[in-house]
Amino acid sequence: MSTNAVATRNPRGNSSTLGALWIVYAILRLIAVILLVLYTGTATVMFGALLTRVPDPYTLMTTFHILYIAAIIVTALSGLFGLFAGLALIAGKSARTLSLVAAFLSLSDLPLGTTLGIYTLIFFLP
Numbered sequence: 001m002s003t004n005a006v007a008t009r010n011p012r013g014n015s016s017t018l019g020a021l022w023i024v025y026a027i028l029r030l031i032a033v034i035l036l037v038l039y040t041g042t043a044t045v046m047f048g049a050l051l052t053r054v055p056d057p058y059t060l061m062t063t064f065h066i067l068y069i070a071a072i073i074v075t076a077l078s079g080l081f082g083l084f085a086g087l088a089l090i091a092g093k094s095a096r097t098l099s100l101v102a103a104f105l106s107l108s109d110l111p112l113g114t115t116l117g118i119y120t121l122i123f124f125l126p
Helices: 003-008 015-038 040-049 057-091 096-106 112-124
Strands: none
Touching: 015 040, 015 057, 015 096, 015 112, 040 057, 057 096, 096 112
16 A cells, blocks of 8 residues: 555544444443442442541541442443444444543543543544
8 A cells, every 4th residue: 555545545434433432332331330330239338348447437438429429420421422422423423522522431431441532532633
């Protein structure tokens, strides 16, 4: 392949591959949401076992529950936006906004979410 052929290739040609990766990522995130909800009791007991020697365990337990609910919400939003962005990319629709939101929400999920999010940000931002 010559240098000119590589330069003239369509950079948006792999959006269906990117869409498939977003769908796989979204399925993994939605499975994670289900597991987080199912094991809420176990996580609470495990965190509570660490609070036997602190002066105010109730404040820390409340903080734990708030952060745990926030983690569930971010994971669910990441999965939903990733699924919608993936379906739109595969369908060939304009999915720039959905993809950017999904990329931003996935950046905190190492290593797959960070990699996919950074690639999507590079792909869609000028």
